[in-house]
Amino acid sequence: MSAPLWALITVPPATGTVLAIAGRRADRAAPAVGVAAAALALVLAVHAAFRQPSVSAALLSGLPFGLAADGLSGVLAVTVAAVTVAVLLFSVGDIGPGEARARFFGLMLLFSGAMLVTVTATTLPALLMSWEVMGATSWALIAYWWQDTVRVAAAGTAFLTTRAADLGLYLAAGAAVAGGRTAALGDLDRLSGPWLHLATAGIVVAALGKSAQLPFSFWLSKAMQGPGPVSALLHSATMVVAGAYLLIRLGPLLAAAGWGADAVAWTGAGTALALGLVAAAQRDLKQLLAASSCAQIGFMVLVAGVGSTVGGTLQLIAHAAAKSLAFLVAGYWLTWLGTKSLPELRGAARRRPAAGIAFTVAALGLAGVPPLSLWAAKDVLLAAALERSAGLYAVGLAAAALSAVYSAKALWYVWQPRSDRPSRPDLPPYARRTGHRLPASLALPFAALSLATVALSALVLPPARQALARTLGVTGTMPHAWEFALSAVLAPAAGAAAWAWGARRVPLPTPVIRWVSGWLGLERAAHAVCVRPVQRLATALAAFDDRVLDRGVEGLAxxxxxxxxxxxxxAEAAVDGAVQGVAAVSRGLGRLARRPQTGQLHTYLAQAVAACTVLAVVLVLVR
Structure with a gap:
């Protein structure tokens, strides 16, 4: 019963490790091996989702390594494995034979395996280990083209930002062990006193950082420097949704803390609205998709605060299918045309209809336009938000309308009449590949994910939502008819307005437009609040080291x-004199001791007899 679950978390990372270690020698076999390992993981994930096994192994005293494929984690494991298969199939054609394929496919499998452990972890040690591996492999994948210093710097920014937030997970682990002597995630809500609040704060910070929510959102902009398949996997079903998944799973902890649920709900709603505006202001396709990922995941974080597990799960799996498809098409256009600028992508969908149709399916799903609508998921979570707060519902509804705006904007550009070929490619020469037709290996994941996005539209049906609720073992608030009607009108209306507006300039001051398109100045703010003070502190400590510590050590020397x-x-002269005096006395005593010595045995005997006689006489006289 437990063997398939162990195999599920072992096959992808073990295969990835072998490929990464083998290096260029395994480049030829890497695509086939990588896709086969991902397909096997998908089969194992489906088996685990139905059987729902759980396993535990001793790791540290009182801190076991625990895994389980329950309702929520089973659904997410299947989602992660399915998206990984599609992305790796696309990578067979996108990552050419001249590149380090073994390293790429190995790291992708390690990345996917770490996410599988994250979604099935039931104890803090398992979660912490997978959390760390995800962060390390994401850095290596974003900096896959390591010859480009810009990409390496972007990977460093993403890694350091998420690492800073990850410290919260260690704070939560420390609070759990100190306050409750427990390592089980399901027992965190039973902590008492300050330990409960420390654990909640740590989980919230770590989750918001991993899922690129405010104020950590800017790192996702830097992550766009990685290859297209990396962006597709990272944004859709792995690292960026890991924090939202953790918050949904630990909803009882947020509720027990009192303040946690409201803080998370408003942060998610604020991120969905603010980053929706950022997405609408972008003129770079990958940046638009990156900002939209922050916004869409904001709805998942909102779900965690209002307690709608069904809505969060619907949003997560539907977003995974649509966003992975959108990023794969964007990566294909970037590889083919050498640009990701929306004005220079005019006509891209017309020139490659297969990619254009696939991108349209993904964009309509994100926009919430029936029947390819992810709005149904938003309806469920917004119904729960309305029960919590009318203001929360209003912010979420406005953010949902923005989804249609930026989706329609992207579609407007790629379906416009053909423009001239861009003169300045966005890819470095060693990473640019050109072609004249869509390879079959790229069309297959386009078609598969398009069908998946269409199939997920069936989740709008009440029976499907109720079946999912039974699978998850939860009950939730379902939307009223008027909420469905409102969304059915609002989404097409917002999309149509954005399409009609086209490429015209928004009537706002230029500084405001630059501020919004520049991701609200979040990176500059992070440098001002965190980076520069730390650098100043480091400079002051270095000066203290040079001027105080070094001089003190030199003065002591x-x-x-x-x-x-x-x-x-x-002092040495006196000591030498004392030593010489002792030596002189010792020599004198030695000379005295040598005088009775003749070297003749009978003389020693006579001396001994004489001495004994004298002692006998003395004794007689004394007595």
Whole structure:
């Protein structure tokens, strides 16, 4: 019963490790091996989702390594494995034979395996280990083209930002062990006193950082420097949704803390609205998709705060299918045309209809236009938000309308009449590949994910939602008819307005437009609030080290040398004289001791007899 679950979390990372270690020698076999391992993981994930096994192994005293494929984690494991198969199929054609394919496919499998452990982890040690591996492999994948210093710097920014937030997970682990002597995620809501609030704060910070929510959203913009398949996997079903998934799973902890649920709900709603505006202001396709990922995941975070597990799960799996499809098409256009600028992508959908149709399916799903609508998921979570707060519902509804705006904007550009070929490619020469037709290996994941997005539209049906609720073992608030009617009108209306507006300039001051398109200045704010103060502190400590500590050490050394000189001049002479006096006395005593020595045995005997006689006489006289 437990063997398939162990195999599920072992096959992808073990295969990935072998490929990464083998290096260029395994480049030819890497695509086939990588896709086969991902397909096997998908089969194992489906088996685990139906059987719902759980396993545990001793790791540290009182801190076991626990896994389980329950309702929520089973659904997510299947989602992660399915998206990984599609992305790796696309990578067979996108990552050419001249590149380090073994390293790429190996890292992708490690990345996917870490997410599989994350969604099935039931104890803090398992979660912490997978959390760390995800962060490390994401850095390596974003910096896959390591010859480009810009990409390496972007990977460093993403890694350091998420690592700073990850410290919260260690705070939560420490609070759990100190306050409850527990390592089980399901027992965190039973902590008492300050330990409960420390654990909640740590989980919230770590989750918001991993899922690129405010104020950590800017790192996702830097992550766009990685290859297209990396962006597709990272944004859709792995690292960026890991934090939202963790918050949904630990909803009882947020509720127990009191303040946690409201803080998370408003942060998610604020991120969905603010980053929706950022997405609508972009003129770079990958940046638009990156900002839209923050916004869409904001709805999942909102779900965690209002307690709608069904809505969050619907949003997560539907977003995974649509966003992975959108990023794969964007990566294909970037590889083919050498640009990701929306004005220079005019006509891209017309020139490659297969990619254009696939992108349209994904964009309509994100926009919430029936029947390819992810709005149904938003309807469920917004119904729960309305029960919590009318203001929360209004913010979420406005953010949902923005989904249609930026989706329609992207579609407007790629379906416009053909423009001239861009003169300045966005890819470096060693990473640019050109072609004249869509390879079959790229069309297959386009078609598969398009069908998946269409199939997920069936989740709008009440029976499907109720079946999912039974699978998850939860009950939730379902939307009223008027909420469905409102969304059915609002989404097409917002999309139509954005399409009619086209490429015309928004009537706002230029500084405001630059501020919004520049991701609200979040990176500059992070540098001002965190990076520069730390650098100043480091400079001050370095100056203290140079001017105080170093001088103190040098002064102590000089004083020690002077003391040694004084001792040499004064104290050493007295010690030498004392030693010489002792030696002279010892020599005198030695000479006295040698006088009775002749070397003749009978003389020693006579001396001994004489001495004994004298002692006998003395004893007689004394008595």
């Amino acid at each position: 000089r004083g020690t040398v002077r003391l040694a000189g004084v001792m040499n001049r004064h």
